[in-house]
Amino acid sequence: MSDRCNNEIHIVLVEPSHPGNIGATARAMKTMGLTSLILVRPARFPDPQADWRAAGATDVLDAAIVADDLSEAIGPCGLVVGTSTRTRRVPWPLVSPETLARNLSDGAAGGKPVAILFGRESSGLTNAELAMCQLHLQIPASPVYPSLNLAMAVQVVTYELYKTSNSATDILDWDREPATAAEIGGFIDHLQRTLEEVGFYDPRAPKQAMTRLRRLFGRIQMDETEVAMLRGVLTHVERSIRKSAADDF
Amino acid sequence: MSDRCNNEIHIVLVEPSHPGNIGATARAMKTMGLTSLILVRPARFPDPQADWRAAGATDVLDAAIVADDLSEAIGPCGLVVGTSTRTRRVPWPLVSPETLARNLSDGAAGGKPVAILFGRESSGLTNAELAMCQLHLQIPASPVYPSLNLAMAVQVVTYELYKTSNSATDILDWDREPATAAEIGGFIDHLQRTLEEVGFYDPRAPKQAMTRLRRLFGRIQMDETEVAMLRGVLTHVERSIRKSAADDF
Numbered sequence: 121m122s123d124r125c126n127n128e129i130h131i132v133l134v135e136p137s138h139p140g141n142i143g144a145t146a147r148a149m150k151t152m153g154l155t156s157l158i159l160v161r162p163a164r165f166p167d168p169q170a171d172w173r174a175a176g177a178t179d180v181l182d183a184a185i186v187a188d189d190l191s192e193a194i195g196p197c198g199l200v201v202g203t204s205t206r207t208r209r210v211p212w213p214l215v216s217p218e219t220l221a222r223n224l225s226d227g228a229a230g231g232k233p234v235a236i237l238f239g240r241e242s243s244g245l246t247n248a249e250l251a252m253c254q255l256h257l258q259i260p261a262s263p264v265y266p267s268l269n270l271a272m273a274v275q276v277v278t279y280e281l282y283k284t285s286n287s288a289t290d291i292l293d294w295d296r297e298p299a300t301a302a303e304i305g306g307f308i309d310h311l312q313r314t315l316e317e318v319g320f321y322d323p324r325a326p327k328q329a330m331t332r333l334r335r336l337f338g339r340i341q342m343d344e345t346e347v348a349m350l351r352g353v354l355t356h357v358e359r360s361i362r363k364s365a366a367d368d369f
Numbered sequence: 370m371s372d373r374c375n376n377e378i379h380i381v382l383v384e385p386s387h388p389g390n391i392g393a394t395a396r397a398m399k400t401m402g403l404t405s406l407i408l409v410r411p412a413r414f415p416d417p418q419a420d421w422r423a424a425g426a427t428d429v430l431d432a433a434i435v436a437d438d439l440s441e442a443i444g445p446c447g448l449v450v451g452t453s454t455r456t457r458r459v460p461w462p463l464v465s466p467e468t469l470a471r472n473l474s475d476g477a478a479g480g481k482p483v484a485i486l487f488g489r490e491s492s493g494l495t496n497a498e499l500a501m502c503q504l505h506l507q508i509p510a511s512p513v514y515p516s517l518n519l520a521m522a523v524q525v526v527t528y529e530l531y532k533t534s535n536s537a538t539d540i541l542d543w544d545r546e547p548a549t550a551a552e553i554g555g556f557i558d559h560l561q562r563t564l565e566e567v568g569f570y571d572p573r574a575p576k577q578a579m580t581r582l583r584r585l586f587g588r589i590q591m592d593e594t595e596v597a598m599l600r601g602v603l604t605h606v607e608r609s610i611r612k613s614a615a616d617d618f
Contacts, residue, residue: 144518147516148518151510173518260528265426272400
């Protein structure tokens, strides 16, 4: 058995409150052959309780990256996945741990790093954080009490990844590199500016339009060429408008 | 979804040392629809730390059975399964959590209760205890560090049981009707007209641009609202350009 396929998977805890959960996460990861832990604004870290709960995985804690900014932390990733227990008003492509594991071993991230985000113990990920993700991940659980502990959720997801990456793999091929989260974020910002410039708003759902567009372009798993091409389209739109406007003077 | 199939599964912890692990086990079980916990000679129980780690599953702790004798506790069971991380000198039928789940849902216990035994944090189950089991259960884990925390092991096993007993469910849902091929075709035509109007062409692949855009919007599986929204965007772009152009005259 090899842990090779999993080297590029980052487990990202967003604002964890309890250092014990950070330690337990490190241990859960290491048992499933993962070592890259990113902590976004942890309440307490490092902490003796984290070390204690990590048991034989303190090396994962020692190598953990502490970040202030989530979007910066996930910038280089080819696929960003957010765990979610709630049903949202704007539904998102939702996968089970099993399906995620299968997609990843089919090469969904095209060799680029993958980030799997886990939210706060009390309240999970915010809508804004979930909107940064291409996929939402939901662990099957009893409707009576679906509230898995944070580190337990990491254990279940990494277990599925480990299980799948150590069975036969089949690589889906594509002719271009997948776009990174930073490239997609840059495109979304550009799109928003252009939409403002053309005065676009959706009268049926003025606030939801941008969320829907973000979701649409998030789930498409665009490659680099596609993002570059769409930004080219936006630039042409801007130039056409500005040129015409400049002619007025 | 129903938790019905799982009512006859007992989770048995043999001589757990840390009350925190007992609480975390109760929580793990309840998230996967299980409620019957048997504790054989726990070091400390009840204990405030168990209650704290159980979170919303203190009812499982309250109903837990404390037993002095393992063989008595598992007496009524039709199938006894022992978790094990080590390879034994005397080989035993060894199953993965996935296989166990499939066997149980195929009726391996013949309608009788099932006991799944988890051993001590430090040393697992003894050879004598493992010899009381019909099956040994091993969780796939990294050979570098296969040491799952006790409650984590319970979480993974109960997750597999839950998943299999509720496998008919499909969690992907969507709020709108998918767009028809005609709607998507109409959008692609509209996009092409707009691109001509803004003078867009991709210098690196002038002929391929439209093919790539068609592929991109083809694989996205857009819903009706999304297509309508994107056409709204195109209409706004056209109006912005024409309005400025008209102003020239």
